[in-house]
Amino acid sequence: MKNAKIAVWVVVAIVVVGLGALVLAPQSGVENVDGARMDELAAEGVRIVDVRTAGEFEMGHVAGAENVPISGFEGAAGTWDKAQPLAVYCATGERSITAVQLLQSMGFEKVYHFNEGLVAYAGELEGGQAVAQAPIDETLETPVLYEFYTDW
Amino acid sequence: MAPIVDGLKTEYEGTVEFRLYDVEKDPEGSALATEFGAQYVPTFVFVNSDGSVAGQIVGESTEEVMRAKLDALN
Numbered sequence: 001m002k003n004a005k006i007a008v009w010v011v012v013a014i015v016v017v018g019l020g021a022l023v024l025a026p027q028s029g030v031e032n033v034d035g036a037r038m039d040e041l042a043a044e045g046v047r048i049v050d051v052r053t054a055g056e057f058e059m060g061h062v063a064g065a066e067n068v069p070i071s072g073f074e075g076a077a078g079t080w081d082k083a084q085p086l087a088v089y090c091a092t093g094e095r096s097i098t099a100v101q102l103l104q105s106m107g108f109e110k111v112y113h114f115n116e117g118l119v120a121y122a123g124e125l126e127g128g129q130a131v132a133q134a135p136i137d138e139t140l141e142t143p144v145l146y147e148f149y150t151d152w
Numbered sequence: 153m154a155p156i157v158d159g160l161k162t163e164y165e166g167t168v169e170f171r172l173y174d175v176e177k178d179p180e181g182s183a184l185a186t187e188f189g190a191q192y193v194p195t196f197v198f199v200n201s202d203g204s205v206a207g208q209i210v211g212e213s214t215e216e217v218m219r220a221k222l223d224a225l226n
Contacts, residue, residue, distance in 0.1 A: 059204060091205070092189025117189065119197070119208030129224075130204030134197070135187035143206075143225035144169045146197040147157060148185040150176040 030100055030111045035121040038062055038087060038114050046112065047086040051099045052132075056091065060128030062121065070095045074102050082108045089114035091132035153194055156215045160222065168222055200226055 033041070039062075042048050048065040050057050057067040068076045070090070077099075080086070086108070090096040093115045103111045114121075118131040125131070161170040173181025175193060188197050188205075196209040198221045207221055 094189055116210065117208075119189065119205055120210055121207075130200065130202075130206060131208075132205040134199045134203045134205050135184070136199070136203060140169075140199065140201045140203060142167060142169050143201050143222075144171055144199045145164075145222065145225075146184070146188065146199065147170070147172045147194055148175050148181060148188075148190045148197075149153070149172065149194040150174050 030104065030113055032115045033087065033112045034116065035114065035123055037112070038089065038121070039123055041085075041087050041112055047080075047084065049086060049088045049099070050118075051088055051090045051095050052118075056132060058127060059130040059133075060118075060125035062089065062118070062123070063126040065089075065126075070098055073099050074106075077103060077106060077108075080108075082106065085110035085112065087112035087114060090117055092117040092119055153212055156213075156218065160215070160218055164222055168225060196221075198222070198225055 038048065042062065042064040048062055050061050050065040050067050051070040051073055052061075052067070053069050054067055057065075061067070086103075088096045088099045088103070088111065090099075093113075094117075096113060096117065097115070100111055100113045118125075121131065157170070157172070164170070173184060175182040175185050185195065188195075188208075190197065190208075190210075192210050194211065196213070196218070198206045198208065200206050206225055209217065209221065
């Protein structure tokens, strides 16, 4: 009977310690964020990295972001402090997910991913107002609204 | 969304071209959606006349938000 009580207390202690560790542990891993959260992170001083090309970056980017194109991303990230959180984005989230995977494999502790990309950013861009070049090979006479839909 | 888009299409006729693609039935539209990085429907992509993408809306939206995006195109 005494042993049973001890066993129960051991289990309780393990559970309490485990929960405490979860609560107190620094947040780590990858977190998807939206554009508004990106602005907050920039204001908090988090490193914001735009992995698009230099040409795309010049057309407009999140205020305070630095441009590290995905082609040279791994080399640049190798010089950064892995304990410092950082946020990455591109135009649509396709290139930045590659950056996120690289950062994870390199051991970065906290990565924020603006997974919807700059096309979904509602804030004011710095340096311009175009977020990407459309994948169309034609001269447009007027602006165009594309809608991609389906009838369920 | 269809009534909103239909109304805006009429209102912006001659100013903004509306290109609507059913990605389930239209292979060209499906391919274009992929190139634009559109992963969900509906997705709206706003393109300036110089071919630059001015913005994107994923999911349902309001006429007010759509109109603001359309008015900002150049």
